[in-house]
Amino acid sequence: MNAPTTSPPAIEARQLTKIYGSGNTEVVAMRDVSLRVERGEVVALLGPSGAGKSTLLTAVGLINPPTAGQISIDGVAVMDGARALVDLRAFRRQHLGFIFQKANLIPFLNALQNVQIALEINDVPVRVARRRALELLDYLGVADRASNLPETLSGGQQQRVAVARALANEPSLVLADEPTAALDSHRGRQVMELFRKVAHERGAGVLVVTHDQRALDVFDRSLEMEDGRLRDDTAAALSDVEALDAEPQKPLHGHGMLKGRA
Ligand SMILES: Nc1ncnc2c1ncn2[C@@H]1O[C@H](COP(=O)(O)OP(=O)(O)OP(=O)(O)O)[C@@H](O)[C@H]1O
Numbered sequence: 001m002n003a004p005t006t007s008p009p010a011i012e013a014r015q016l017t018k019i020y021g022s023g024n025t026e027v028v029a030m031r032d033v034s035l036r037v038e039r040g041e042v043v044a045l046l047g048p049s050g051a052g053k054s055t056l057l058t059a060v061g062l063i064n065p066p067t068a069g070q071i072s073i074d075g076v077a078v079m080d081g082a083r084a085l086v087d088l089r090a091f092r093r094q095h096l097g098f099i100f101q102k103a104n105l106i107p108f109l110n111a112l113q114n115v116q117i118a119l120e121i122n123d124v125p126v127r128v129a130r131r132r133a134l135e136l137l138d139y140l141g142v143a144d145r146a147s148n149l150p151e152t153l154s155g156g157q158q159q160r161v162a163v164a165r166a167l168a169n170e171p172s173l174v175l176a177d178e179p180t181a182a183l184d185s186h187r188g189r190q191v192m193e194l195f196r197k198v199a200h201e202r203g204a205g206v207l208v209v210t211h212d213q214r215a216l217d218v219f220d221r222s223l224e225m226e227d228g229r230l231r232d233d234t235a236a237a238l239s240d241v242e243a244l245d246a247e248p249q250k251p252l253h254g255h256g257m258l259k260g261r262a
């Protein structure tokens with residue numbers, strides 16, 4: 001079910017800039033990037049290598065602070081420039097789910113334990129954590145692999161466990177950086193469809209960096225970065241969000257933002 005449209009946006013970022021290094025080695029990886037991702041929508045972030053996609057994702061993921069700009073997550077102002085306005089570790093654990101290119105599961109824990117531990121570090125009692133972890137593995141179609149160690153799972157299964165782990169604490173925002181790059185196109189698509197399900201059924205805002213043109217129809221809309229900037233149609237993307245507010249039931253996939261793109 002979609003989150004009520006009165007929920008604050010999962011991400012509201014204004015005028016983000018990120019400068020790495022200084023002097024001769026200075027790189028402006030992101031400049032004046034503003035974006036909004038609502039809860040209940042799944043958004044693709046596209047663009048060539050070096051465009052700044054990971055920089056943007058890790059900034060809103062509170063892993064890599066911007067040099068300037070403001071970030072609110074789920075209605076809470078969390079960053080003002082490089083200055084944290086909340087306890088970032090605690091906030092990340094409670095509100096964010098992050099999925100990387102590789103599943104990065106803990107090798108000596110089985111699939112169930114890998115999910116369970118994400119709950120336990122948030123002080124969820126062991127028995128409750130175990131039940132919720134099993135439910136999540138079931139939701140992601142890997143419950144029958146619960147007692148497998150990561151090395152005995154396929155890439156797609158590992159990535160599903162990583163998605164389960166990212167969802168364990170019911171994040172309002174799920175961020176994924178090329179999560180299907182290591183998968184074949186069929187398994188990659190299945191993982192992308194899971195993200196859609198997570199947004200539409202669980203009401204999370206989901207932002208996914210991808211190079212996979214074949215799975216773009218899974219997304220409600222897409223944003224494109226180039227040279228550290230979001231392309232001009234960001235403004236259009238923002239008004240699309242307003243249209244989404246007005247008509248929350250309308251499915252948006254296959255809509256205009258993607259047309260006419262390579
Ligand atoms: N830690 C760093 N120190 C210096 N420069 C960096 C650092 N991280 C990224 N950059 C530079 O910032 C720019 C944006 O990098 P970023 O990783 O965000 O791109 P990307 O769009 O994710 O690329 P890719 O598709 O290859 O993953 C690049 O020019 C990159 O070289």
Ligand SMILES: [Mg+2]
Pocket residue numbers: 053054055177
């Ligand atoms: Mg990247």
